[in-house]
Amino acid sequence: MLHLALPQTLTIENLAAWLTENNIEKKIHVEQKDLTPDDISEFEHKSSAASRALDNLDELLTEIKDTIKSGIEEPITYTIPPTKGTKTLKENRKYADRCIKEGVSKQETELYGVVYPEEQKILFFDIQGNEYPDHHRDMDPEEQENYDRPLLKAIKEEGPKDDIDETDETEEKPKKGKGKKTEKPANDFMNIDLDI
Numbered sequence: 001m002l003h004l005a006l007p008q009t010l011t012i013e014n015l016a017a018w019l020t021e022n023n024i025e026k027k028i029h030v031e032q033k034d035l036t037p038d039d040i041s042e043f044e045h046k047s048s049a050a051s052r053a054l055d056n057l058d059e060l061l062t063e064i065k066d067t068i069k070s071g072i073e074e075p076i077t078y079t080i081p082p083t084k085g086t087k088t089l090k091e092n093r094k095y096a097d098r099c100i101k102e103g104v105s106k107q108e109t110e111l112y113g114v115v116y117p118e119e120q121k122i123l124f125f126d127i128q129g130n131e132y133p134d135h136h137r138d139m140d141p142e143e144q145e146n147y148d149r150p151l152l153k154a155i156k157e158e159g160p161k162d163d164i165d166e167t168d169e170t171e172e173k174p175k176k177g178k179g180k181k182t183e184k185p186a187n188d189f190m191n192i193d194l195d196i
Contacts, residue, residue: 002015002129003123003125003129003131004116004118005114005115005116005123006018006019006114006125006129012128012129015128015129016127016128019112019114019125019127019129020112020127022114023112023113023114024113024114024115024122024143024147025112025113025122026110026111026112026113027110027111027113027124027135028108028109028110028111029108029109029110029111029124029126029132029135030106030107030108030109031106031107031109032104032105032106032107033104033105033106033107034103034104035099035100035103035104035105039099039105040100040103043096043097043099043100043105044096044100046092046093046096047093047096047097047100050089050090050092050093050096051093053083053084053089054086054089054090054093056081057080057083057086057089060078060080063078064078109126109132110126110127111124111125111126111132111135112124112125112126112127113135115139115143115147117139117147120138120139120144121136121137121138121139122136122137122138122139122143123136124136
């Protein structure tokens with residue numbers, strides 16, 4: 001269940017858009033985990049796989065460039081295999097190599113700070129609406145002034161009212177509702193108000 005600071009009826013996609021548009025602050029949450037020998041082996045495999053994929057793409061690019069430089073008499077078609085792209089492959093290899101070198105893996109999650117005036121706090125959530133309480137903080141005085149809800153503050157200060165004054169200095173209008181009759185001309189059968 002989502003925290004009350006978040007809209008309760010949005011889809012995951014719409015909640016992500018809402019968090020992106022309505023946050024007042026962003027933070028990066030870092031989770032660090034010591035690597036086991038199995039983890040190290042897996043990162044070595046990922047680094048090696050990224051290197052092989054990069055080599056294959058480099059060979060294909062070199063072949064295409066050489067063909068363009070040399071010229072051809074007949075059209076040639078080159079097939080580029082499905083790939084994450086050289087930029088992503090290099091980043092993945094760099095990340096795997098760094099984890100192996102440091103002996104830890106780090107998972108970074110972007111958090112979005114949302115105003116929660118009911119408790120005068122800024123609460124932090126990931127893009128899916130998961131709460132990160134360790135990052136919550138109190139509003140500073142400027143934030144309290146800018147984001148506090150005056151209506152809620154007034155209700156808290158005054159408390160509930162027992163006697164509600166329904167009189168109004170403006171002209172009183174007849175109230176419509178079940179069981180209420182309005183004064184109509186007796187001879188106007190189209191305007192008879194039936195009490196059903």
